[in-house]
Amino acid sequence: MTIVAKKLLALVGTMLAVSFLVFLVLEVNIQDVAVKVLGQFSTDDQRHRWLADNGYLDPFLIRYARWVGGFVTGHWGTSTYYRTDIMTLMLPRLGASALLGLAAMLVMVPLSLGLGIIAGIREGSAADRTVSVVAIVTTSIPEFASAVFLTAIFVFGLHALPGVSTMASGFHINEMVLPVAVLVLASAGYIARMTRASMVEVMAAPYIRTARLKGAPIGRIILRHALRNALITPVTVIMLQIPWLLSGVIVVEVFFAYPGFGTLLYQAALNTDIYLIEACAMVGVVVVVVTQILSDVFYALLNPRIAFGRAPRIKAAA
Amino acid sequence: MPMAERLRNNDGSALHPAVRDLSARLRSGAIDRRDFIRTVAWLGVSVASAEAVLGSAHAQPAEPVPQRGGKLRFVCVVQQMNDPALINWIEASNLLRNALEFLTYTDADNVTHPYLAESWKPSDDLKTWTFKLRQGVRWSNGDDFTTEDVAFNIKRWTAPDSLSPNRTAFAAIKAFETVDDHTFVLHLDRPLCALPEMLYAFTCAIVHRRFEAEGGDWPKNPVGTGPFQLIDYKIAQVAKFRRRPDYWGDTAYLDEIHYVDLGSEIATHIAALAAGQVDVLYRVTIAELELVKRLNDVKLYEEQSAQTLVLRMQQDQKPFDDIRIRKAIVLAADNAQMLKLAYRGMGEVSDNFHVAPFQPDYGPLPPLKRDIAEAKRLLVEAGYPDGIDITLELGNTQGRWEQDTAQVLQQNVAEAGIRLNLNVRPATEYWPVWDKVPFGITYWAHRPLGIQMLDLCYRSGSSWNEAHFYNPDFDAAVDKAQAILDPKDRSLAMVAAEKILQDNAVMVQPFWANNFTAAATNVMGHRGNPSHFYRMDRVWLA
Numbered sequence: 001m002t003i004v005a006k007k008l009l010a011l012v013g014t015m016l017a018v019s020f021l022v023f024l025v026l027e028v029n030i031q032d033v034a035v036k037v038l039g040q041f042s043t044d045d046q047r048h049r050w051l052a053d054n055g056y057l058d059p060f061l062i063r064y065a066r067w068v069g070g071f072v073t074g075h076w077g078t079s080t081y082y083r084t085d086i087m088t089l090m091l092p093r094l095g096a097s098a099l100l101g102l103a104a105m106l107v108m109v110p111l112s113l114g115l116g117i118i119a120g121i122r123e124g125s126a127a128d129r130t131v132s133v134v135a136i137v138t139t140s141i142p143e144f145a146s147a148v149f150l151t152a153i154f155v156f157g158l159h160a161l162p163g164v165s166t167m168a169s170g171f172h173i174n175e176m177v178l179p180v181a182v183l184v185l186a187s188a189g190y191i192a193r194m195t196r197a198s199m200v201e202v203m204a205a206p207y208i209r210t211a212r213l214k215g216a217p218i219g220r221i222i223l224r225h226a227l228r229n230a231l232i233t234p235v236t237v238i239m240l241q242i243p244w245l246l247s248g249v250i251v252v253e254v255f256f257a258y259p260g261f262g263t264l265l266y267q268a269a270l271n272t273d274i275y276l277i278e279a280c281a282m283v284g285v286v287v288v289v290v291t292q293i294l295s296d297v298f299y300a301l302l303n304p305r306i307a308f309g310r311a312p313r314i315k316a317a318a
Numbered sequence: 319m320p321m322a323e324r325l326r327n328n329d330g331s332a333l334h335p336a337v338r339d340l341s342a343r344l345r346s347g348a349i350d351r352r353d354f355i356r357t358v359a360w361l362g363v364s365v366a367s368a369e370a371v372l373g374s375a376h377a378q379p380a381e382p383v384p385q386r387g388g389k390l391r392f393v394c395v396v397q398q399m400n401d402p403a404l405i406n407w408i409e410a411s412n413l414l415r416n417a418l419e420f421l422t423y424t425d426a427d428n429v430t431h432p433y434l435a436e437s438w439k440p441s442d443d444l445k446t447w448t449f450k451l452r453q454g455v456r457w458s459n460g461d462d463f464t465t466e467d468v469a470f471n472i473k474r475w476t477a478p479d480s481l482s483p484n485r486t487a488f489a490a491i492k493a494f495e496t497v498d499d500h501t502f503v504l505h506l507d508r509p510l511c512a513l514p515e516m517l518y519a520f521t522c523a524i525v526h527r528r529f530e531a532e533g534g535d536w537p538k539n540p541v542g543t544g545p546f547q548l549i550d551y552k553i554a555q556v557a558k559f560r561r562r563p564d565y566w567g568d569t570a571y572l573d574e575i576h577y578v579d580l581g582s583e584i585a586t587h588i589a590a591l592a593a594g595q596v597d598v599l600y601r602v603t604i605a606e607l608e609l610v611k612r613l614n615d616v617k618l619y620e621e622q623s624a625q626t627l628v629l630r631m632q633q634d635q636k637p638f639d640d641i642r643i644r645k646a647i648v649l650a651a652d653n654a655q656m657l658k659l660a661y662r663g664m665g666e667v668s669d670n671f672h673v674a675p676f677q678p679d680y681g682p683l684p685p686l687k688r689d690i691a692e693a694k695r696l697l698v699e700a701g702y703p704d705g706i707d708i709t710l711e712l713g714n715t716q717g718r719w720e721q722d723t724a725q726v727l728q729q730n731v732a733e734a735g736i737r738l739n740l741n742v743r744p745a746t747e748y749w750p751v752w753d754k755v756p757f758g759i760t761y762w763a764h765r766p767l768g769i770q771m772l773d774l775c776y777r778s779g780s781s782w783n784e785a786h787f788y789n790p791d792f793d794a795a796v797d798k799a800q801a802i803l804d805p806k807d808r809s810l811a812m813v814a815a816e817k818i819l820q821d822n823a824v825m826v827q828p829f830w831a832n833n834f835t836a837a838a839t840n841v842m843g844h845r846g847n848p849s850h851f852y853r854m855d856r857v858w859l860a
Contacts, residue, residue: 032750039406040749041483043781050481082553083398148585155589156613163589164580168556257580257590259555267554270746 011289015282016068022281023064023274030056032272037080067278077275081267086279090264094283096167097253097260101245103176104183109238111184112191116234119192120199121222131196135189143248147182147255154178165256179256183249187241195234202230232302239295243288325358326367334361336676348620353845357427384843388859389574391596393587396557396579400535402523403475403482408763408850409600411520413577416559416854417458417542418523421449421468422514426621426847428678428766430514434463434524434543444509444801451500455566457526459541464499470527472504484521486781487774509801511808512773515766520851545570545855554579571843571858585609591616591836597859598837601850603717604661610836617841620664623833623848624674624764627723628775629710630785630825635756637708642700644823646693647708650734651727653686653828660722665831670823671816672775673768674830678805680768681813683820693734705735712740712759713748720759723828753784760784764833764848769808772796772815776824785824792818 033056034047042050051057055066070077076086119131138146154161155178165175202208203226211221246261253262261280268276300306325341327333337358344354355368399410402418423433436452455463475484476491493505504513516522526532526541533539540548545567546559557577561570578596580586584606590596592613602610602618610618631638631647638644654667666675669686673679697706710727714720721742728738743751752760765771773796774780778788795815802808835846840860844852 029750035750036746037406038404038481039483040752041406041486041782042481043486046481046485049479081398083400084553151589155593156609159593161593162595163591163593164586164595166555166578166580168576168578254581254583255586257583257586263581272746 007289007293011286014289015285018281018285019068019071019278020064022278023060023067026272026274026277027060029272033080033274036271036273067275071278071282076279079268079273079276081271081273081276086276089276090261090279090283093259093261093264096258097246097249097262100176100179100183100249100253100258100260101242103180104187104245105238105241107180108184108188108191108241112188113195113231113234115188116192116195117199117222117227117230119196120230121203121218123200123203128196131192135192135196137189138185139187139189139193141185143182143186143251144255146185147178147252150178150181151255165258167259175256179249179252179258182252182255183245187244191234191237191241194237195230198230198233199226202226205229228302232299235302236295236299239291239298242291243284246284246287324367324371326364333363336361337363343620382842382860384571384856384858385860386571386858387573388571389576390572390598390841390854390857390859391576391578392598392600392854393580393590393596394577394600395582396552396554396577398553399537401482402525402536403471403480403484403521405521406483408520411523412600412850412852413557413559414523414536415544415851416546416575417540417544417548418525419543420522420524421517423853424515424518424766424851426845428676428848430518430766433518434468435517438514440511440513440803444511444803445506447504447506447513448497449502449504451502452566453500455543456564457541457543458547458562458564459526461526462499463543465496465502466499467524467527468502469494469496470529471522471524474530475522482521484519487516487519487521508797510773511800511803512767512770515770518851520849546575549574568855570855572854575854588613588836591838594838597841598844599835602834602836604664604719604831604834605717607662607834610834613836615839616836617839619835619837619844619846620832621834621846621848622666622676622830624677624766624771624830625833625848626668626672626674626762626827626830627720628672628760628762628784628825628827629724629727630758630760631823632756632784632786633788633822633824634786637700637706638756640700641823642696643702643706646696646700646734647731647736648686648823648826649689649693649696650731650736651826651828652688652730653826655730656723656726657829659726660719661829661831665829668827668829669820670825670827671819672762672771672825672827673812673816676830677766677768679799679808679812681809681811681816683813683816686820688730690733693731693736697735702735705737707737707739708757709739709741710757710759711743711748711751711755713743713745713752715745715748716761719831720761724759727826727828753782758784763850767805768812769796769799772812772819773800776819787819787822787824789818789822792822 031047034050038046038050079086079089082089115131119128122128151163155163161178162175165179167175208221208226211225250262250266253260254266265280268280325333325337340354340357343349351372355365358368394412395409397407397410399405399414402414405411419434421433421435422430424430434452434455435449438447438449440447451465457463472491472494474480475482476488490506490508490510491504492507495503495505497503525536537548537551545562545565547562548557549560550556550558556579559575561573563569580590584602587599588606588609591599610616631644633639648670657663657665657667669683710724712720712724724740728740731738752758762771774782776783776785776787776792777796778793792815795818799808799811799815802811833846833848837844841857842860843857
């Protein structure tokens with residue numbers, strides 16, 4: 001069986017396992033769904049009738065099987081909170097989060113790689129120390145705190161930026177600034193420090209020292225020789241940021257009221273919207289597994305010593 | 319001489335005690351001149367004396383003339399509102415309130431006025447109510463508004479298979495009698511003096527008689543009698559309303575109202591207000607007051623409200639089945655301190671019987687005194703000489719001030735040897751269990767009349783009797799009060815019911831919490847509301 005087929009099978013298996021677990025966990029308080037829909041002042045008999053009418057009283061495995069059958073044929077169900085078809089609800093939200101993630105990446109990747117490289121080339125210099133300290137400080141500050149600080153400064157203090165990013169009157173680039181800034185602040189420091197460490201290690205390697213002694217200019221050394229090796233680790237780490245950008249940004253999206261995947265999952269969880277939670281979980285699993293596969297592929301491309309999926313040619317001595 | 323002492327009542331009697339407090343609030347800027355005059359007039363003060371006092375104290379500019387036009391942006395979660403009788407949050411009712419109307423209207427001062435019903439008259443025993451509908455009201459699809467519409471609504475509210483909370487609220491309605499196109503009669507199985515107030519509940523918007531026949535999904539077919547009509551609706555995003563030029567009453571000032579969903583984090587709403595992205599907020603809680611006060615071009619609205627926290631003990635659960643334990647907790651509680659620390663004193667102290675001094679049918683009882691020694695003695699008598707361990711459940715459904723209140727109570731009762739353990743759940747996890755936990759904090763929203771709460775929450779057999787308080791004497795006292803129409807007369811009968819609640823130590827109900835909202839300073843004609851019910855037809859943008 002080819003590597004790709006094996007990975008895809010693993011993906012399907014993971015999705016099944018996760019979906020079953022999520023269903024199981026939500027099953028414990030199935031009454032909650034009726035309370036969320038009918039309100040806290042509904043009576044027990046009203047809730048019971050709603051649950052019966054909407055199929056929630058059928059046996060657990062039958063409901064799960066029904067859901068799996070619907071999911072694979074593209075019928076993801078209807079959201080009890082939003083009252084619309086889940087797939088039509090989900091796609092624009094995914095797009096919005098993807099846009100936010102892309103914008104964050106566009107800022108974060110050059111910034112963190114650049115800072116990491118600068119810090120790594122001159123280990124121990126003032127630039128290195130500054131980058132390291134700033135990186136540690138920004139990584140330590142959680143997103144909800146930096147969101148509040150930035151809003152206090154730029155919205156309440158300077159009146160320079162909008163307070164919320166609903167894109168209610170169309171797309172405005174200035175509504176992207178604060179959410180992207182918070183995301184960048186949260187992860188750029190970590191990537192910069194990984195890049196720095198990787199860069200330091202590579203710059204100390206013998207072949208770099210040889211190139212320097214041969215008189216090659218430092219720019220050429222970095223671009224031609226050092227980067228390709230130094231970037232292996234940072235690139236894989238950056239790939240792994242992608243799943244985080246999809247789900248970990250809940251805090252940022254909710255704080256700035258950005259209509260993305262994060263706010264969708266947040267509302268679904270708060271309102272025990274079972275089928276929407278399941279759909280979001282499935283999307284999350286797919287994104288995580290696919291980015292991990294891609295990360296493996298990139299790693300193999302960057303590092304010629306790694307053969308993707310093939311058994312090693314050199315057998316151990318008998 | 320202080321301002322309050324220069325005011326005079328119309329009939330020369332002593333000023334109502336609330337007048338002094340109102341004067342203080344006027345001086346501090348919490349209410350404006352117009353609200354002050356309106357409220358003191360309602361309390362019996364001569365408007366001439368009020369205006370004379372104010373005229374000499376401040377040189378007020380003339381009231382600005384309303385202008386037509388503008389698009390108002392209102393922050394409010396945009397929830398499902400397919401069926402106006404099935405909405406379960408007040409926010410959805412505020413959206414509907416622009417296009418749909420109610421039989422009656424209760425204003426922010428708890429006075430009920432005619433609305434779609436022009437007048438009503440109860441029988442002497444308050445079991446038969448005859449309503450006359452307003453003539454000349456038209457639906458937005460051109461149909462006339464008639465008794466048939468009201469019949470359709472009330473019958474579906476009270477149907478046995480109705481999923482609406484109206485079924486519980488209007489359980490007393492036994493028959494609907496159509497007299498003619500604009501007259502109907504409601505036959506009740508017990509007296510209900512608060513029927514007009516109940517008809518302005520947030521689930522009581524009147525829909526067209528063919529609502530169900532035409533799909534039962536209001537946003538898809540938004541027929542209404544109100545001053546605005548729905549032009550756009552995307553759940554969890556935005557809802558837009560436009561002024562109707564063919565409205566039966568005074569046409570509204572605003573061209574459009576845009577309800578923008580920014581989620582439920584109030585800090586986010588305030589950021590949007592500060593940045594000028596929105597004009598009006600739905601509500602602000604005590605935690606955000608300081609932030610709002612610091613903003614330029616933003617006005618904070620404060621309203622006295624009968625919203626409150628009820629820390630109720632279920633009388634059929636140990637150890638609360640022993641009245642001595644309940645009394646010990648109540649005696650040890652310091653209600654005034656809870657108001658001061660948890661809500662910054664912005665409200666009124668209450669004495670645990672769920673009727674507020676500013677409700678028209680309030681019957682005064684002597685104030686409670688805290689008594690630690692007696693609480694300890696009761697505990698010993700009940701068999702707990704070394705104190706008792708109790709758990710209080712809460713969900714902070716309205717904000718952190720619920721937990722702050724609980725923490726003050728924790729310290730209060732610790733002095734009597736009661737070790738109170740707080741179990742805090744996320745708000746959405748609390749609603750499924752609010753009426754099932756033995757000792758829990760429930761938030762109750764404002765009602766205009768005291769009798770409504772006593773009837774809804776403490777009568778035997780009521781679905782919302784979370785304290786499991788079954789007391790035939792109390793039921794009889796409430797029935798007696800229900801049969802008295804005039805609030806002032808009823809307040810005398812209320813004393814009996816209130817005293818039974820208080821003597822039975824049903825709950826700690828420490829204070830009435832004022833409620834707050836905020837808007838940009840160019841929003842005129844807006845006012846806060848104790849129930850957060852906002853009518854927008856008299857609001858305009860300067």
